[in-house]
Amino acid sequence: MKLLWAYGVRNVWSRGRTTALTVMGMGLVSLIFLSVLMLGDGLTRALVDSGSQANVLLLRQGATTEISSGLYRNQTHIIRSLPGIASDTDGNPVALAESVVLISLTKTGGEAPVNVTVRGTQPMAFTLRPQVHVVEGRPWQPGAAEIVVGAQIASRFLPQGIGSPLRIGKRDWLVVGIMSADGTAFESEIWGDADLLMAAYGRESYSSMTLRLSNDAAFEPLNRLIADDPRLMLQMKRERDYYREKSVTLTTFIRVLGFTFTTIFSIGALLGGTMTMYGAVAARTREIGMLRALGFVPAHIFFVFLIESLTIGAAAGGLALAGGAALQTVTLSTMNFSTFAEVAFRLTLTPPSAAATLGFSLLISLLGGLPPAIRAAHIPVVTALQAPGR
Amino acid sequence: MTTPPMIECCHVTKSYVRGDQEIPVLQNFNLSVPVGQFLAIMGPSGSGKTTILNLIAGLDRPTDGTIRAAGIEVSQQRETDLARWRARHVGFIFQFYNLIPVLTAAENVELPLLLTPLSKQERAKRVRAALELVGLGDRLHHYPRQLSGGQEQRVGIARAIVGDPTIFLADEPTGNLDRDAAESVMMLLRRLHQELHKTIVMVTHDPRAAEYAQDILHFDKGKEA
Numbered sequence: 339m340k341l342l343w344a345y346g347v348r349n350v351w352s353r354g355r356t357t358a359l360t361v362m363g364m365g366l367v368s369l370i371f372l373s374v375l376m377l378g379d380g381l382t383r384a385l386v387d388s389g390s391q392a393n394v395l396l397l398r399q400g401a402t403t404e405i406s407s408g409l410y411r412n413q414t415h416i417i418r419s420l421p422g423i424a425s426d427t428d429g430n431p432v433a434l435a436e437s438v439v440l441i442s443l444t445k446t447g448g449e450a451p452v453n454v455t456v457r458g459t460q461p462m463a464f465t466l467r468p469q470v471h472v473v474e475g476r477p478w479q480p481g482a483a484e485i486v487v488g489a490q491i492a493s494r495f496l497p498q499g500i501g502s503p504l505r506i507g508k509r510d511w512l513v514v515g516i517m518s519a520d521g522t523a524f525e526s527e528i529w530g531d532a533d534l535l536m537a538a539y540g541r542e543s544y545s546s547m548t549l550r551l552s553n554d555a556a557f558e559p560l561n562r563l564i565a566d567d568p569r570l571m572l573q574m575k576r577e578r579d580y581y582r583e584k585s586v587t588l589t590t591f592i593r594v595l596g597f598t599f600t601t602i603f604s605i606g607a608l609l610g611g612t613m614t615m616y617g618a619v620a621a622r623t624r625e626i627g628m629l630r631a632l633g634f635v636p637a638h639i640f641f642v643f644l645i646e647s648l649t650i651g652a653a654a655g656g657l658a659l660a661g662g663a664a665l666q667t668v669t670l671s672t673m674n675f676s677t678f679a680e681v682a683f684r685l686t687l688t689p690p691s692a693a694a695t696l697g698f699s700l701l702i703s704l705l706g707g708l709p710p711a712i713r714a715a716h717i718p719v720v721t722a723l724q725a726p727g728r
Numbered sequence: 729m730t731t732p733p734m735i736e737c738c739h740v741t742k743s744y745v746r747g748d749q750e751i752p753v754l755q756n757f758n759l760s761v762p763v764g765q766f767l768a769i770m771g772p773s774g775s776g777k778t779t780i781l782n783l784i785a786g787l788d789r790p791t792d793g794t795i796r797a798a799g800i801e802v803s804q805q806r807e808t809d810l811a812r813w814r815a816r817h818v819g820f821i822f823q824f825y826n827l828i829p830v831l832t833a834a835e836n837v838e839l840p841l842l843l844t845p846l847s848k849q850e851r852a853k854r855v856r857a858a859l860e861l862v863g864l865g866d867r868l869h870h871y872p873r874q875l876s877g878g879q880e881q882r883v884g885i886a887r888a889i890v891g892d893p894t895i896f897l898a899d900e901p902t903g904n905l906d907r908d909a910a911e912s913v914m915m916l917l918r919r920l921h922q923e924l925h926k927t928i929v930m931v932t933h934d935p936r937a938a939e940y941a942q943d944i945l946h947f948d949k950g951k952e953a
Contacts, residue, residue, distance in 0.1 A: 341835055341842055348830035628826035631787060632840045632887075633815025635808055719787040723822075 346645030365657030367607040374596030375691035384683035385585035388522040389577035396547040404438040408543040422556030432550035455679040458535030475515030486515035488525035490682035507538030611706030627722025636715035647707020655699030734927040735761035740793035766921040768941035777931040786810040815843040819888030823900035825880040827872040834868040858886040878909025898930040
């Protein structure tokens with residue numbers, strides 16, 4: 339039945355203009371669908387991929403973010419002495435106490451200031467987060483009022499880049515480097531010396547602590563030790579789970595909003611596909627009669643018209659994927675509702691999203707093509723043979 | 729022992745219902761077409777000629793009466809059985825050729841063979857033979873738009889003969905052709921009848937076309953005139 343398949347496909351291309359318009363309409367709706375997925379994937383990549391499965395994060399009990407958390411210095415010393423934490427080459431525990439604050443910065447060319455995360459940290463941060471690299475300039479010197487800014491911050495807030503001064507807390511800092519973080523949320527942060535940052539804000543406590551587990555099995559015993567120690571009053575989470583929780587509200591909001599619009603638009607695209615296919619059936623009624631007269635059964639006719647509709651859907655899906663590939667260059671930023679900080683992310687095209695978009699296009703074309711295909715299959719042969727047209 | 733007729737219509741009545749009106753098309757129509765006969769049915773438009781072809785092919789069902797063709801009781805068959813029977817036994821030739829514009833001449837001719845268990849190579853062989861028989865062996869890969877009306881109808885005839893059916897039903901095969909093209913099409917039908925001994929029922933209102941047939945049945949207002 340390869341010939342019937344070819345018949346269906348060639349008919350699609352024989353109606354050049356109508357097909358092009360239907361494919362464009364359906365393709366644009368599929369692109370909206372894909373954009374929503376790409377937004378979600380981009381945010382997930384920026385937020386969830388910021389965390390590593392091998393790392394755990396410690397926050398004050400009841401705190402949901404690093405901003406609302408606090409750890410005293412003596413608590414960090416107790417934690418460093420606990421078993422289950424990986425050691426570096428010098429035998430020191432891979433444990434990092436950090437202080438996180440939000441500052442207001444105004445985007446280049448923008449008017450309203452937005453919150454940007456400043457992370458007071460230590461050089462070990464680069465060990466715990468291997469995706470973060472200084473790509474321009476150099477890291478900050480411990481004890482110096484120097485900062486390294488994420489690539490997204492540099493491009494959007496500090497166009498002068500390295501050498502720019504920045505007021506954070508009660509101190510002026512100097513930008514000495516720009517870091518990239520493989521598209522994760524760290525690209526939207528500013529990093530500097532933890533002790534100096536705490537001093538600039540008159541703080542005595544850190545915000546959080548990040549540890550590298552010695553092995554995966556160490557999670558439960560360490561978690562129990564921390565939970566049972568009355569001096570600590572801390573909660574422990576896998577770093578990846580923490581960032582996933584931070585992304586849920588935002589990604590859910592975007593997906594719900596996006597899919598609501600997509601559903602409405604897809605009804606329009608579906609009707610467009612239906613109209614096109616009804617037109618095709620009307621224009622080829624006599625052909626249908628001829629095929630039935632030759633001995634083809636209604637199922638064959640149904641198959642031919644469904645193939646045509648699905649071909650349109652596949653072309654629309656292809657168009658959406660081409661558009662999606664082009665959209666990958668777009669970087670967006672938004673406020674993360676969980677941390678109230680600006681996060682920039684790239685629209686990301688993943689294989690599952692590409693497959694889902696193709697499936698979406700095919701589903702629209704299938705649903706839109708079903709009524710005309712059923713109609714084509716059930717036109718009485720004699721009526722079809724008497725139809726005007728080709 | 730006498731050979732049963734290839735087509736036999738007994739007391740066939742056909743009427744259509746439009747609103748609350750019943751419009752009779754055929755009234756107590758009887759017909760017997762022996763094996764290998766070339767019959768022309770002539771009559772004015774609306775006389776019910778095409779309805780006879782549709783009923784013989786099982787595309788339509790009689791209101792009353794019975795129709796036997798190529799060994800089966802056509803009026804008693806189920807839709808799917810009729811489709812299978814048509815694919816095996818009936819070759820259709822249409823007034824407007826009814827070729828599919830997006831398929832080449834060879835692909836158009838191949839269509840009925842898709843319903844047979846023949847291999848691709850066997851189908852290609854038969855398609856070529858059919859197109860050569862109608863004088864279009866050099867037009868295999870031409871699309872209908874690249875052919876003249878006469879050539880298109882010859883492709884239509886090739887499509888009808890490719891499956892080697894028992895009965896040919898031709899509905900005004902020359903109705904859309906100029907005189908020369910009509911003559912060449914009729915010569916082809918005559919060859920099918922004389923050389924391949926096929927049973928042909930042709931509906932026409934063209935007396936010149938009817939002259940090629942062995943017998944002519946004049947028809948008017950739903951019955952033999």
